[in-house]
Amino acid sequence: MSTAMNFGSKSFTPRPPDKGAFPLDHFGECSAFKERFMECLRHSGYESAACRQSAMAYLECRMDRRVAQLMANEPLEKLGFKDLINEKSEEKPEKS
Amino acid sequence: VVPGETALAFYKAKNPTDKPIIGISTYNVVPFEAGQYFNKIQCFCFEEQRLNPQEEVDMPVFFYIDPEFAEDPKMAKVDLITLSYTFFEAKEGQKWPLPGYQ
Numbered sequence: 001m002s003t004a005m006n007f008g009s010k011s012f013t014p015r016p017p018d019k020g021a022f023p024l025d026h027f028g029e030c031s032a033f034k035e036r037f038m039e040c041l042r043h044s045g046y047e048s049a050a051c052r053q054s055a056m057a058y059l060e061c062r063m064d065r066r067v068a069q070l071m072a073n074e075p076l077e078k079l080g081f082k083d084l085i086n087e088k089s090e091e092k093p094e095k096s
Numbered sequence: 097v098v099p100g101e102t103a104l105a106f107y108k109a110k111n112p113t114d115k116p117i118i119g120i121s122t123y124n125v126v127p128f129e130a131g132q133y134f135n136k137i138q139c140f141c142f143e144e145q146r147l148n149p150q151e152e153v154d155m156p157v158f159f160y161i162d163p164e165f166a167e168d169p170k171m172a173k174v175d176l177i178t179l180s181y182t183f184f185e186a187k188e189g190q191k192w193p194l195p196g197y198q
Contacts, residue, residue: 022139071138080102
């Protein structure tokens with residue numbers, strides 16, 4: 001935080017995250033998912049929209065108690081993945 | 097990144113010393129006017145995080161840009177928003193003046 005000695009320059013006020021802080025993945029339990037996501041970004045020219053499936057997989061890993069439980073279980077629709085969920089559930093009947 | 101769409105980003109931090117470090121981070125958004133549209137759903141910031149000697153960790157941030165960003169004429173020329181984090185070493189007993197948190 002700097003003292004505003006110059007008039008007209010506004011200082012930035014940070015806001016805390018909506019859902020709180022992420023604990024760190026000290027044991028790298030979800031690193032594989034993170035790598036897959038980063039690979040996707042590199043291939044897509046860093047288009048976030050192209051890699052939402054991988055991002056969702058990473059967050060699912062964090063929520064999975066059997067794996068990492070680094071994140072409170074949150075329905076994926078609430079995290080902005082509603083359209084991807086619908087795709088998933090449409091696939092299932094065809095597979096069985 | 098498309099305004100309104102949730103996105104994931106990763107930072108990496110390493111403790112190059114031989115002692116554990118407890119740090120706390122805060123962030124900054126440039127350009128300043130874009131900051132109001134930047135919404136963090138979850139991140140590693142504002143809470144103390146411990147890094148053991150030589151430990152390297154991935155630090156994720158899950159966020160979205162408010163869709164109103166696309167409606168704001170002042171943002172019309174903004175096509176690059178930079179999010180940066182600064183890690184401070186947490187000193188014992190130090191209270192951080194974080195507005196409205198806890």
